[in-house]
Amino acid sequence: MATDTQSGLQIEKDDSSKPEVGFVLSLGRALHTYGYPAHRLEEMMGRMSVRFGLQGQFFSTPTSIFASFGAQDDQRTYLMRVTPGEVNLGKLTELDDVIIGVLRYATSPETGSLRIEKIVTDPPRYGNLLMTIAFGLASASASRFLGGGLKEVVVSALIGIFIGLLSILTGRFPAVGGVFEPLAAFSASALAAGMSFVIGPYAVSNSMLGGLIVLMPGLTLTVAMIELSTQHLSSGTARLSKAFVVFLGMGFGVALANSLIKTVLGDPRIAKIAPMPSWTMFAAMILMPLSLTIILRAHKRDAIWIVISGILAVAGSRIGANLLGPEIGVFLGALIVGIAGSIYSRYLDHPSIVTQVPGILMLVPGSVGFRGLAALLDEKVVSGIDTTFKMILTAVALVAGTLIAGIIAPSRREA
Incomplete structure (x- = not known):
């Protein structure tokens, strides 16, 4: 027994x-x-x-x-x-x-x-301090990818650090895990709006999205679509439902925080984004994959390959966006990441998932879907439906690129 x-x-x-x-x-x-x-x-x-x-x-x-x-x-x-x-x-x-x-x-x-x-x-690979810093850097990089300026990037980093601390707290108190996403979304929205009264007007929504980017269920949505495409219908449907519930929970947290801030402090002070130098985009392209290396608990030796995968993902999606449009352009990014992962697997004798998951995370449609949900909650029905459709189109393009990459350049082994 x-x-x-x-x-x-x-x-x-x-x-x-x-x-x-x-x-x-x-x-x-x-x-x-x-x-x-x-x-x-x-x-x-x-x-x-x-x-x-x-x-x-x-x-x-x-x-x-x-x-x-x-x-x-x-x-x-x-x-x-x-x-x-x-x-x-x-x-x-x-x-x-x-x-x-x-x-x-x-x-x-x-x-x-x-x-x-x-x-x-075995114990966790990285300590709580390093994980918290990684959350902050990932959020700051995401804000820059979304076009944020200095204020937006700094506030996103602060939100990311707070969410990193919250995730550590969740690990120690499992009961908090059931409401982690709504609680994190509430905190991010409240902090983003509240900071506009401290540092002056800025693009509040950019910082909020950047701060929440690590929690977006975009990867869950993408994996669900892949499972459905490969005829694993039960798992794919269940995972898709999970992504939908997470989106709803985060949307509720944001809506609650917005109502509370407006009641207590008034409307957030919003201003246009002040552009940052172009070199900061390249810095974000390096910092984001490095942060994901820690958040996803990859081996240190794989950090350079994860950075390369992230750069290929962003560069491929940008080129694809110029050629095919922003949503369909994700297809090219996913295709390049998939092929690069297969090459990595063949020649370095490591599983392709090590570079493919971080690369896909640089492309996932989570922020697009969250924007659509936020628009619906704000009673902007047409805009919300349009944005949600773009999320679905982005997810399909991402899945197509990933699956076709597996046909063009199969891994030496599927592991």
Whole structure:
């Protein structure tokens, strides 16, 4: 008998007689926790089953994994309830090393299971101070990408730091996690509006969006669209619903903060953006990927490749925007990031997801969707619908670029 750490229930555990089954289940849970999408997760568990000579069928959703082993008339089925975690590129890289070792017959399933257990229990790669600074730098860079000036960038950085501290607090008090996004949106909107009475008029909405950019569910939306496109309908639909709920929660937080600020202080003092030198855009193109390296907990050795991926994403989307328009232009950025990730995987023997996720985060349509929701909440129905449609178009273009990149330049391995 053993205790399931998630549910606390006593369950029968006979995987000791079949270490291969135990390894596949442990690997699936770990990959799911650290950000693997459904199509890659099920494929990887299937490859491992083939490697061990097992007949396996797998089905995953954002909160569970079903795994069946054996012939159709003599199957043993496992259900694992998995709490969705945050993307952790460093641990995904370490899990990939285990996968390659097993596939190449260099690592036994027993040893692989022990290595997975160690990876899962290892402490966080970066400390709270560095994570908080990374949130601030990411928000400041996002504000600059959105056309912000000096005031907007500084306020965005302050909001990002506050949200970073709030995320640390959420980790210590899990009960806060259920309202984290609305609370963060409320705080960002209140700080952005309140600062206009302290530092003078500026573009409040720019700072608010920049401060919230890390929390936008754009990556969730993109992964959901990819899962739907690859016929993983249950997982894709569930993930799409999650993105929608997060958007609504953040929209509510912003609306509540706006009403409170107007009641207490009056309308925010708004002014046009004062342009910044062009070199600051290049600085943001470097700082944003570096910040994402820390936020996504990637290995330090991968920082340079993540920066290159981020630069390619921004440059590709800008060129694509000039040729095809701002929404469709994202297609070219995603295509370039996908191909670059495949090259990285082939020649450096690391999983392509390490560079692809940060690159996609530089392109995701989260801020566009949030603007549409904000317009709808402000009773600007036509503008809100138009902006929301642009978000959907951007997401589709991003998914198309990612999938086509996988056809043009497939990774040496899908890991």
